[in-house]
Amino acid sequence: MAGPGFPRRGWRFWTINVAALLGLAVTASLGRWQLQRAAQKEAIEAEIVGRAALPVLADSALAGADADTLIHRRVALHGRWLAQRTVYLDNRQMFGRPGFFVLTPLELSPGAVVMVQRGWIPRDFQDRAHLLPVATPEGPVEVAGRVAPPPARLYDFAAAPQGDSPIRQNLDLSAFRRDTGLPLVPWTVVQTGAASEGLQRDWTPVTSGVERHYGYAFQWFGLCALIVVLYAWFQFIRRPRAA
Template sequence: MAALAAMAVTASLGRWQLSRAAQKLALQAAIDERKALPPLAPGELLQGGSDDDVLLHRRVVLRGQWLPEATVFLDNRQMQGRPGFFVFTPLRLEGRQAVVLVQRGWAPRDFQERTRLPQVATPQGSVEVAGRVAGAPARLYDFAPAGEGEGSSRIRQNLDLAAYGAEFSLVLPPLTVVQTGDASEGLRRDWAAIDSGVDKHYGYAFQWFGLCGLVAILYVWFQIVRRFPGRARA
């Protein structure tokens, strides 16, 4: 009974991982479909709501002016295995009062003087930014509650959009734009490919089904082969 229960549980977990893999495959297909769509217009970008992820991963081309005084550097971010900063600067859209927060790229940090900011050039006047729509910046583990103490330095561990907007008197949509293209202005943009993580679920499913098979083999060996060797040979 214990062997049957273990086999039933592990087989069920394996099937559940396969169902999760199917969901991730559908998600990856949706991401690829959105990436293939024409770039969004600024008006379409600003219409997205906080619970609407239809715009995520869509390409976008924006024109506007940087607000360099509100640039922040998110610490402990990696690119190709190297630690450094993700650099965020708000962009005021041309012909509008609307502002969008742009993840402009990655810059290495100075390990000799950890408080020194990297040299990042911010062009003045009208600029054109090509990128893709993303959600709020991913949070790293932090002892402080979200938004608390985040305005004390331009180097920050995390960035809460609401608190950041209030700090600089900006009304921000609940999304960001990840700038794409070649390295420029002291920033690299070798972003990792967007992966839904389907391979992870296939790996877990293989482990659970393998464990189920192992329980079955051990049961046959110890309960039949070892106990009745003559009957097993016959």
């Protein structure tokens, strides 16, 4: 029984209280989690920027190095293109246009080959299988770039083997190493510099997407604040009168 001066609270009041508390706990927790993810992504971006600022690595520094310590480092490679093993990855975009990423193995020495993401060419919409010409110099070349993981994998509708076609949806380095017998290293190099050899190289900057997490955190905290406002309004300011 309610005491003097204290209104009686029914089941509706306590149900709304519990629901509001649960809503506040969930939205606040999700907002904090998004802030934690943003902090983690900011640390990753700082590491990427720091590695990019380190001195350029030469061929001799790459032998036997751990792949995790090389990613995002700048490199200067010297070797010979294995043009007959060039691969064209389909459905890749640059400037918002569909086309191909062109990858060619570069033989650094008889026991080391690295797959180089050389650049991008647009698609021929008249003939999907037609590839625009790409110049591949013979003899020794020097390639400036940065170490990167293999290209992002897209959903592959065709599960059938690629065969001898240079056009592929994805590239599995392990499978490519096994099929070709090339001693490929488990990472790639993204070639940088001005457009040349029929290839464009306006690569998308490497980012961690930290802005997205801040946006999600703002939404969750905004929803949390909305619950507080609605709770106060309907429970105390405009509390319905008892019949």
